[in-house]
Amino acid sequence: MVRKVFQMEMDRLETDVIKMAQLTRDAVSLSVDSLRNQDIEMAARVIELEEKSDVLNIEITDRGMMLTATQQPVARDLRFISSMMKISDSFERIVDYAEKIARITMKSAHKPLLKPLVDIPRMSENIWKMIELDIFAIQNRDVRLTDQLEPLDDVIDALYQQLYTELLNFMINDTTTIDDATDLLFVTRYLERIGDITCKIGSMIVFMLEGKRVWIK
Amino acid sequence: MKPHVWQKLYFNLFRLTGLVSLGILVIVLLYVIQLGLGVISFRFLTQMWVNSDITAGGIYPAIVGTFYLGVGVAVFSLPVGVACAIYLNEYAGHSFLVRMIRLAIRNLAGVPSIIYGLFGFAVFVQMLNFGTSIIAASLTLSGMTIPWVITASEESLKTVPQSFRDGAYALGASRWQAVRTNVLPYAASGMITGSILGLARAMGETAPIIVVGATFYMRGLPDSPFDKFMALPYHLFILTTQHVHPQAQAYAAGTALVLVMLIFSMTFIAMFVRYRYRKRKDW
Amino acid sequence: MLENEEIILQSAGLNIWFGSKQAIINVDLKIPKHKITAIIGPSGCGKSTFLRALNRMNEVIPISRTTGSVFYNGQDIYSSDTDVVELRKKVGMVFQKPNPFPKSIYENIAYGPKIHGIKNKAELNAIVEETVKSAALWDEIEDRLHSSAMGLSGGQQQRLCIARAMAVKPEIILMDEPCSALDPISTAKIEDLMIELKQDYTVIIVTHNMMQAARVSDYTAYFLLGELIEYSETKDLFEYPKDKRTEDYITGRFG
Numbered sequence: 240m241v242r243k244v245f246q247m248e249m250d251r252l253e254t255d256v257i258k259m260a261q262l263t264r265d266a267v268s269l270s271v272d273s274l275r276n277q278d279i280e281m282a283a284r285v286i287e288l289e290e291k292s293d294v295l296n297i298e299i300t301d302r303g304m305m306l307t308a309t310q311q312p313v314a315r316d317l318r319f320i321s322s323m324m325k326i327s328d329s330f331e332r333i334v335d336y337a338e339k340i341a342r343i344t345m346k347s348a349h350k351p352l353l354k355p356l357v358d359i360p361r362m363s364e365n366i367w368k369m370i371e372l373d374i375f376a377i378q379n380r381d382v383r384l385t386d387q388l389e390p391l392d393d394v395i396d397a398l399y400q401q402l403y404t405e406l407l408n409f410m411i412n413d414t415t416t417i418d419d420a421t422d423l424l425f426v427t428r429y430l431e432r433i434g435d436i437t438c439k440i441g442s443m444i445v446f447m448l449e450g451k452r453v454w455i456k
Numbered sequence: 457m458k459p460h461v462w463q464k465l466y467f468n469l470f471r472l473t474g475l476v477s478l479g480i481l482v483i484v485l486l487y488v489i490q491l492g493l494g495v496i497s498f499r500f501l502t503q504m505w506v507n508s509d510i511t512a513g514g515i516y517p518a519i520v521g522t523f524y525l526g527v528g529v530a531v532f533s534l535p536v537g538v539a540c541a542i543y544l545n546e547y548a549g550h551s552f553l554v555r556m557i558r559l560a561i562r563n564l565a566g567v568p569s570i571i572y573g574l575f576g577f578a579v580f581v582q583m584l585n586f587g588t589s590i591i592a593a594s595l596t597l598s599g600m601t602i603p604w605v606i607t608a609s610e611e612s613l614k615t616v617p618q619s620f621r622d623g624a625y626a627l628g629a630s631r632w633q634a635v636r637t638n639v640l641p642y643a644a645s646g647m648i649t650g651s652i653l654g655l656a657r658a659m660g661e662t663a664p665i666i667v668v669g670a671t672f673y674m675r676g677l678p679d680s681p682f683d684k685f686m687a688l689p690y691h692l693f694i695l696t697t698q699h700v701h702p703q704a705q706a707y708a709a710g711t712a713l714v715l716v717m718l719i720f721s722m723t724f725i726a727m728f729v730r731y732r733y734r735k736r737k738d739w
Numbered sequence: 740m741l742e743n744e745e746i747i748l749q750s751a752g753l754n755i756w757f758g759s760k761q762a763i764i765n766v767d768l769k770i771p772k773h774k775i776t777a778i779i780g781p782s783g784c785g786k787s788t789f790l791r792a793l794n795r796m797n798e799v800i801p802i803s804r805t806t807g808s809v810f811y812n813g814q815d816i817y818s819s820d821t822d823v824v825e826l827r828k829k830v831g832m833v834f835q836k837p838n839p840f841p842k843s844i845y846e847n848i849a850y851g852p853k854i855h856g857i858k859n860k861a862e863l864n865a866i867v868e869e870t871v872k873s874a875a876l877w878d879e880i881e882d883r884l885h886s887s888a889m890g891l892s893g894g895q896q897q898r899l900c901i902a903r904a905m906a907v908k909p910e911i912i913l914m915d916e917p918c919s920a921l922d923p924i925s926t927a928k929i930e931d932l933m934i935e936l937k938q939d940y941t942v943i944i945v946t947h948n949m950m951q952a953a954r955v956s957d958y959t960a961y962f963l964l965g966e967l968i969e970y971s972e973t974k975d976l977f978e979y980p981k982d983k984r985t986e987d988y989i990t991g992r993f994g
Contacts, residue, residue, distance in 0.1 A: 241993070311950055315990065626827060628824045628825070628828040638850075
C-alpha cells in the first residue's frame with residue numbers, strides 16, 4: 240500500500256471521531272436520564288465526559304492540522320480531514336449542551352420535578368438514534384443513512400414547540416413555577432439545538448463522502 | 457598475499473609498462489640524436505642537396521618538399537574531413553547508406569599505407585596524368601588522412617552537449633545556424649588538434665610517397681604542384697638503404713632528427729592548442 | 740471556465756510514436772491564452788513528449804513520428820507549409836536542466852535576436868535589458884552582463900534561460916519541469932515569475948511536482964500512459980477530480 244503512514248493516521252483520525260460521537264451520544268442520554276431521575280452522580284459523570292470530549296477534540300484537531308501540514312492532502316483526503324475536524328467540533332458543542340443539562344440537574348435535584356418528564360426523554364431518544372445514524376454513515380461510508388435524520392429532527396422540533404407552549408402556560412398560571420419551568424425550557428431548547436447540530440453533522444458527512452453541499456434542515 | 461600487496465604489485469606493473477613506452481621513445485631519440493646530431497648545422501638545414509657529395513650540401517629542399525606536402529594534404533583532407541564529420545554527426549540519420557559510410561571510414565583508416573601508394577600511383581600519377589608530383593602525393597596522402605580527420609572531428613562534435621543544439625533550435629535557429637554558431641565554435645579546437653596530428657602523421661609517411669612522387673635529387677625547388685619534389689622520409693630512406701657513402705648513416709640520422717623534430721613540434725602545437733582550450737572551457 | 744477562455748493552441752487527434760512505441764494517444768487539448776496550464780502525470784506518461792510536440796521539438800529526435808494536428812492561430816503547425824523556425828520564435832521553450840550557452844550573459848540573450856537578423860547594437864542592448872528585467876534577474880547581474888553565464892547559480896541560470904526565450908518575443912512559453920533541478924527558494928522565485936509572465940505570454944508547464952501545479956496554474960491536465968485523462972480548472976481538479984485515476988494519482992495512492 241502506498242502512503243501507509245498517511246493512511247494509518249487517517250484511520251486513527253476516524254477512530255477518534257467515532258469515539259467522540261459515541262461519547263457525545265452517551266453524554267446526551269446520560270444528562271437527560273440524570274434529570275429525569277434527579278441523580279447527581281449521573282450528572283457528575285456527564286461533566287467528566289465533557290472534560291474528556293474537550294481533550295479528544297483537541298487531539299483530533301491537532302492530528303488534522305499535522306496531516307494537512309505534512310501530507311499535502313488533496314481531493315477526497317482533504318475533504319475527509321477538514322470534515323472530520325469540523326464534525327468533531329460539532330460533537331464537542333453538543334457535549335457542552337449536555338453538560339449544561341447536567342448542571343441544571345445538579346442545581347434542582349433537591350426539589351421535586353415540576354412535572355414528570357415525558358417529552359424530554361423522547362427528544363433524547365431521537366437524538367440517540369440520530370447520532371447512531373451519523374456514526375454508521377461515517378463507518379460504512381453510506382450517505383443514504385443521512386436521509387433518515389430529517390424526519391427524526393422534525394419530531395424533536397414538534398416536541399419542542401409543544402413543550403414550549405406547555406411550560407409557558409405553567410408560568411402564566413402560576414408564577415412560583417417560573418424558576419423550574421425556565422430550567423426545563425432551557426433543557427428542551429438545548430435538546431432542540433442538539434438535534435439541529437446533529438443534522439448539520441449529517442451534511443458534513445455528505446460533503447466528505449460526495450463533495451456535494453446539502454442542507455439537512 | 458594480502459590484498460594491498462597485490463595492489464602494489466599491479467600498480468607497479470602498470471607503471472612499468474608506462475615507463476617502457478617512455479623508454480622506447482627515449483631510446484629511439486637518443487639513437488638518432490647520437491648518430492645524427494653531428495651532422496646538423498646551419499648549412500645542413502638551409503643548403504640545397506649536392507648529390508655528388510652528400511657532405512657538401514643540405515636537406516633544405518627536402519624540408520621544403522615535406523612542407524609543401526603538408527600544405528597539400530591540409531588543403532585536400534581538412535575541408536573534406538571536417539565537412540564529412542559535420543554531415544555524419546549533425547545531419548545524417550541511421551539509414552543503411554549512412555551505416556555503410558561509417559563502415560567504409562573505419563575500414564579506410566586501417567588500409568596499409570603502401571596500398572594507398574599503389575592506388576595513388578595508378579589513379580593520380582598514371583590515369584589522371586599528374587605524374588610523380590606534389591599534387592599526386594598530396595592527394596594520395598589525403599586519402600589516408602581523411603578518415604583520421606573525420607574520426608577526430610566527429611569525436612569533437614560529440615563532446616558538444618546536445619543541450620546546446622536543443623537550446624538553439626528552441627530559439628528558432630535552423631540546423632545550420634545552430635551548428636555554425638553553437639556547436640562548431642566549441643568543437644573547433646578538438647578538430648584543430650585532430651587535424652594537426654593527422655597532418656603530422658601524413659608528413660611522416662614514407663611508403664606512399666616512394667611510389668607516388670618523391671625523388672632523391674632534383675635541381676632547385678619545385679616550381680608548381682605538378683613538379684617533382686624531395687621529402688624528408690624518402691630522403692632518409694634512400695640514405696639509409698641505398699647510399700654507399702661511409703657517412704650515409706650519419707646523414708640519414710641527421711635527416712631523421714630533423715623529421716622527428718618537425719613531427720614533435722607539430723604534436724606539441726596540437727597539444728598546446730588543446731591545453732589552452734581546456735583551460736578556457738567552462739562547460 | 741474553459742468555455743469562456745480564448746484558445747490559443749489546440750491539439751486535435753495528436754498521436755506520437757518513438758519507433759514502435761506510442762507515447763501520445765489521441766490527445767485533444769485546448770490551451771487558453773494568458774493563463775498557466777500545467778501538465779501532470781507519472782513518469783513516462785508522455786507529458787514532456789506532448790509539450791515538445793507544441794513547438795515541433797520532437798523532430799530533433801530521429802525516430803519520432805507524429806500524426807494529428809496542433810492548431811496555432813488557426814493553422815496546423817504540422818502542415819507542410821509551416822515554417823518551423825517562425826513557429827519556434829513564437830513558441831519558446833525552457834528546459835529542465837538550465838542550459839545557458841557558454842557565452843556571456845549578454846551573448847546568451849542576444850543569441851536569439853541575432854540569428855533572426857537583428858544586428859543593431861542599441862536594439863540588442865534594449866532587448867537584453869528588457870528581458871533580464873522581466874525575468875527578475877536584472878538586480879543580480881546588471882554589473883556583469885558580459886561575464887560568463889556559466890558562473891551563475893542554478894536558479895539564476897534558469898531565469899537567464901527564461902529571459903533568453905523571451906528575447907525572441909514569443910507568444911507562448913513552454914516550460915519542461917523548469918524547477919526540478921533547483922532549490923526551493925529559486926523554485927519560488929521562478930513560480931512568482933511565471934505568474935507575472937502570464938500577463939504578457941501564455942505559459943504551459945510540465946511538472947512532476949503536483950503541489951507546484953496546484954500553486955501556480957489556472958488549468959491542469961492529467962496524463963497517464965500517453966492519454967489525457969482529465970483536464971479542468973486547477974482548483975476543481977485538486978478539490979474534486981472527476982476521474983478516479985486522477986484522484987488516485989493526486990492523492991498519492993497510485994504508486
